[in-house]
Amino acid sequence: MSRLSVKNHDRDAAGYKYIYPVNSRRSGGLSIGINFNTNNACNWRCVYCQVPDLTIGAAPELDFELLAIELTDFLQDVLHGTFYQRFEIESDRRVIKDIAISGNGEPTSVDDFSKAIALITQIVEQANIPHPFQYVLITNGSLMHKPDVQAGLQVFNQYQGQVWYKLDSGTDVGREAVNHAGLSLLKQRENLIISAKLCSTWVQTCVLGFKPGKGQGGLLEALEQQAYLSLLAEVIEQVPLQGVMLYSLARPSLQPEASTITTATLQQLNDFAESIREIDLLVTVS
Numbered sequence: 001m002s003r004l005s006v007k008n009h010d011r012d013a014a015g016y017k018y019i020y021p022v023n024s025r026r027s028g029g030l031s032i033g034i035n036f037n038t039n040n041a042c043n044w045r046c047v048y049c050q051v052p053d054l055t056i057g058a059a060p061e062l063d064f065e066l067l068a069i070e071l072t073d074f075l076q077d078v079l080h081g082t083f084y085q086r087f088e089i090e091s092d093r094r095v096i097k098d099i100a101i102s103g104n105g106e107p108t109s110v111d112d113f114s115k116a117i118a119l120i121t122q123i124v125e126q127a128n129i130p131h132p133f134q135y136v137l138i139t140n141g142s143l144m145h146k147p148d149v150q151a152g153l154q155v156f157n158q159y160q161g162q163v164w165y166k167l168d169s170g171t172d173v174g175r176e177a178v179n180h181a182g183l184s185l186l187k188q189r190e191n192l193i194i195s196a197k198l199c200s201t202w203v204q205t206c207v208l209g210f211k212p213g214k215g216q217g218g219l220l221e222a223l224e225q226q227a228y229l230s231l232l233a234e235v236i237e238q239v240p241l242q243g244v245m246l247y248s249l250a251r252p253s254l255q256p257e258a259s260t261i262t263t264a265t266l267q268q269l270n271d272f273a274e275s276i277r278e279i280d281l282l283v284t285v286s
């Protein structure tokens with residue numbers, strides 16, 4: 001027997017290739033994660049990333065049949081089997097809160113992304129979950145321009161899915177320093193607008209800084225904050241956003257830069273949250 005504690009985010013905990021349950025303190029229940037990036041590959045390399053042995057690349061070819069079997073089995077186990085007992089989930093957490101497409105890399109990099117979203121939503125529909133839950137796609141947004149990714153978001157939107165869109169900087173320098181991403185500011189803004197037009201979109205932002213002499217960028221810097229606010233203000237002139245989820249690092253980075261970054265304090269997060277609220281956006285802090 002394995003205990004699925006709120007600290008146990010090990011994607012192998014339940015023994016599946018694609019499915020990983022998380023006993024989520026944030027949501028107060030079970031979060032069903034779906035990981036397409038079983039090769040730990042991402043097209044970005046964020047300095048705070050908690051994926052072990054992260055490599056640059058895309059998700060491998062998806063085994064649709066196996067995904068279907070795993071998701072069907074897992075939902076059956078949770079809804080009608082002994083999953084909660086075997087994993088000793090607290091009785092008040094025995095409820096599916098969300099189904100999150102979120103993996104060890106960028107999920108939209110998988111080939112046939114829209115087919116995967118259609119398959120997942122179809123299987124979940126068939127399982128007939130008896131209470132409300134939320135679909136979430138956690139993405140860095142860099143592939144939003146691809147027609148297949150947009151088709152996937154359209155399907156997701158039919159099920160009231162939400163996109164949690166990573167935005168850690170409003171400058172090219174900051175994005176390069178924090179995310180090691182080649183995406184230009186212009187492209188970042190365009191892609192965020194595409195996402196928000198297709199699907200309800202939250203911006204998800206990690207606030208961090210670099211230790212003296214270790215680099216520049218990150219939203220602890222005043223100029224970065226101004227650029228970020230300008231970017232968001234431009235976006236919401238064109239399309240509504242659900243809001244911004246601000247967070248600081250809860251767990252240590254597994255990347256080589258781990259020792260060079262500084263975490264935001266709660267006060268710093270709250271101060272920045274106030275500035276974002278001034279442009280009329282909802283903000284949560286964690």
Ligand code: SF4
Pocket residue numbers: 042043044045046048049050051054103104105106140166
């Ligand atoms: S986008 Fe996500 S998975 Fe990719 S490097 Fe950044 S934090 Fe890691």
